Amino acid sequence: MEPLRARTLPDLVRAGAEHHRDREAIVDGPVRLTYAGLAEEVARFAGALAVRGVGKGDRVALWAPNSWRWIVAALGVVTAGGVLVPLNTRFKGAEAGYILARSGARMLLVDDGFLGNRYVDSLDRSEIPELSEIVPFDAWDAFVGRTGDVTATVEPDDLSDLFFTSGTTGRPKGAMLTHRQSTEVYVAWSELADLRAGDRYLLVNPCFHTFGYKAGVIACLLRGATIVPLPVLDVAESLRLIERERITVLPGPPTLYTTMLDHPDRHGHDLSSLRVAVTGATTVPVVMIERLREELKLATVLTAYGLTESCGTATMCRPDDDPVTVSTTCGGAIDGVEVAVDPASGEVLVRGYNVMRGYWQDPASTADAIDADGWLHTGDIGVLDERGYLRITDRLKDMFIVGGFNAYPAEIEQTLARHDGVAEVAVIGVPDDRLGEVARAYVVPRAGLALSERDLALYCKERLANYKVPRSFVFLEALPRNASGKVLKTTLRGEA
Incomplete structure (x- = not known):
């Protein structure tokens, strides 16, 4: 089987070993795994899970930064028949604990101590009754030292992962996505991105996000590219890796490119190997697209649009689109996917094979998100031009994007509302030169209590998580409201 024809992730790993055997699959510091070596590591890890009872449909959570171990562990989980539940490395214990409990994860794989975070100690195990085993990465060798045969048979329409995404209620929901979706969507994505066998892909986007895992790991495996994972967004290290590893493909949020273009050490590095950049998630300046093409001589610079519920991708620009098109639109629908705009509300709708199977054990939220005709209601407001290219103009949902991460005001508001000194609070996203948007909290203090920005x-x-923390606080005597008592966030945005 050719990798591009694989419709399960275990088949994809095996096909990669057959077709790209001695080509490098992952380069992570001193660790250099060929495609054949990656298949061996994944099989060993899957066997270690199987011998411990992980089988078809079992949820296994992964709380770790980008690394060769993250990739092997994730592919090992799905090869054993399990369902991957990625956790954001910026999560606090309560945030991670909610998803562990909600997903019913039976095992947690964790890089405990990453950036000084004691993830395991932060968890309240009494609230996660189904979590029976925690495997820290520093016990990796002992874990894979006891392995067995994998007996689970994985089918294309089996669930491959649950990526949890918050809604306007601030309570995360698990989007159910399958092996078939995760491969088919990124056959299309990788073709439009001009990803080729032998490309060297700097994996900056975190793997706990669909962009990092699916447009990164899975897309590279489909095309026979080499993955160079970076655990944190570090522009200086990115510049060094681009030069040392001859990176050709560099997807990431706009803040990565703007910071890289203006970095004082940029001209001290040979970046001539770069060929492709893919971005999105927030406002993309036209001048940034022009500079990437003119100063870095990139042949392909694209933007795309999608959400977790659409397997990460719904629309994408084409390689020959001009800088203004790339900057001001998200491109057209990928093959096999329909995009429409509700004429009444202006909401962007998506329908096709990429739409999630629903939210995990949440039929009510699923019915709210996907209508009877199969249209996914995105919560974004947009327009389609005569070419069918999409432009996002606003959001129905309150969500805003901080450096590529979705932030939901309701969740931040719920947290601040528990502070003894807070009577009322409303949170909005405000523009930020580096991160695109950041949170600003409008706070009404409780009578007789003094509050400071620092305390909050x-x-x-x-x-x-740090990206959710408001960067500024504004103290008010009262929040603006309409006649029915609803907070007028449009007024707050206008003042901001």
């Missing part, structure tokens, strides 16, 4: 920021930092 520290309170949030203890309870929320």
Whole structure:
């Protein structure tokens, strides 16, 4: 079987070993795995899971940064028949614990201590009753030292992963996606991105996000490219790796490119190997697209649009699109996918093979998201031009994007509302030169209690991932409301 024809991830790993045997699959510091070596590591890890009872449909969570171990563990989980549940490395214990409990994960694979975070200690095990085993990465060798045969048979329409995404309620929901979706969508994505066998792909986007895992790991395996994972967004290290590893493909959020273009050490590195950039998720300046093409001589610079519920991708620009098109639109629908705009509300709708099977054990939210005709309601407002290219103009949902990460005001508001000194709070996203948008909180203090920005920021930092923490606080006597009592966030945005 050719990798591009594989419709399960285990088949994809095996096909890669057959067709790209001695080509490098992963380069991670001193670790250099060929495609054949990757298949061996994945089989060993899957066997270690199987011998411990992980089988068809079991959820296994993975809480770790980008690395060769993340990739092997993720592919090992799905090869054993399990369902991967990625966790954001920025999560606090309560955030991760909710997803572990909600998914019913029976095992947690964790790089405990990453960036000083004691992930395991932060969890309240009493609230995660189905979690029976935690496997830290520093016990990797002992874990894979006891392995067995994998007996599970994986089919294309089996669930491959649950990526949890929050909604306007602030409670994360697990989008159910299959092996077939995860491969077919990224056959299309990798073709439009001009990803080729032998390309060297700097994996900056985190693997716990669909962009990193599916447009990164899976796309590279489909095309026979080499994955060079980076655990944190570090522009100086990115410049060094581009030169040392002759990186050709560099997807990432706009902040990566703008920071790289303006970095004082850029001209001290040979970046001539770069050929492809793919971005999106937030406002993309036309001048940035022009600079990538003119200063870095990139042949292909694209933007794309998608959400977790659409397997990460719904629309994409084409390689010959001009800078203005790339900057101001998200491109047209990928093959086999329909995109429409509701004439009444302006909401962007998506229908096709890429739409999730629903939210994990949440039929009510699923019915709200996917209508009877199969259209996924994205919560984004947009317009389609005469070419069928999509332009996002606003959001129905309150969500805003911080450096490529979705932030949901409801979740931040719920956290701040628990502070003893907060009577009312409303959160919006405001523009930021580096991150695109950041949170700003409008706070009504409780009578007789003094609040400071510093106190509230520290309170949030203890309870929320850093990208969700408001960068500014505005104290008001009252929040603006309409006649029915709803907070007028449009007024707050206008003032901001």
